[in-house]
Amino acid sequence: MAFDFKEILTATMVLFAVIDIIGNIPIIISLREKAGHIQSEKASIIAAVVMILFLFLGKSILRLIGIDVSEFAVAGAFILFFIALEMILGITLFKDDGSSPDMASVFPLAFPMLAGPGSLTTLLSLRAEYAVENVIIAVLINIIIIYVVLKTSARLQSVLGKNGIGIIRKVFGVVLLAIAVKLFTSNIQALFS
Template identity: 65%
Template sequence: MELHFDLREVATATMVLFAVIDILGSVPIIIGLRKKVGHIQSEKASIVSSIIMVSFLFVGDEILNLIGIDVYSFAVAGAFIIFFLAIEMILGVTLYKEDEPESASIVPIAFPLIAGAGTLTALLSLRAEYHVENIIIAIFVNTIFVYIVLKSSKRIERVLGKNGLNIIRKVFGVILLAIAVKLFAANINELF
């Protein structure tokens, strides 16, 4: 098997996943969970979320084939989801609200907070454009960052403050919006 390592692809995939996972924007949620249930197992949540993402990167394609959807259709649909996530981040509106979890275990942190629907959609959308090995590296880079944020969420909140977190969220929202447009434009022609 020939490896196609490309630093530009790794950087782009890392930025896309970073923006979609939005772990910095989730710091208030993480702090709320920590206050509600006590200790959050950062290591376990990070490892499980990376396993979910890597597994979906490989098995997601087969699942799509099983239900008769090609990767390009999924990428275009993913572009729409990423577009709406970006709109939420930029405008500060909530288009979709999930129920608040009752316990802070693997379920609310690893899934759906880190490896949620947006992340899994982004992974398959990225797979339509980039080599798998570059996406896997991007997943592990993000997992390391997620672990660091989970471990030091209280400190990050103190340093950045609410306004700092909002600014970061909006900047990544704009980046995500541009990525959604690029993803849509790159895959829409394959459908016709």
């Protein structure tokens, strides 16, 4: 066991930026409005399980189905792109299938928002650089932060109000769009080279 505080801190910050739970608050609030309720514990646990499993099995799973990490990231970029368009333009691209709070807690919240292609691709690159146990601790720290944000999102909604949430949604929509473009451009080059 090679616990390294600097590695844990760096991996935590990188994952925090990619997961962008603060930027996802408007999406969480709109999911809560659509589904009526979000199971914070379930969403957090599923996201943690998906991330930790992917940390160990990710490359093998992708290789097994004949998908490269870059192709996976490009697909993730498209999902983020469409979610960003919804946020910026105030339109609905993903048809609400009347999903229950159980389903909303799993899809799209736990996957692909929290444990999405961006964070899963990041996990693979962190694993290449850092000790696995440090990356796992970084994942767990992020899951605790996610849980706290999910639990307090209703309170945040009342503090920010409709206009505040609208502004944040549009601003973070643009940020999410930028992340999608970055994910796309940095991985599309790898596909053609």
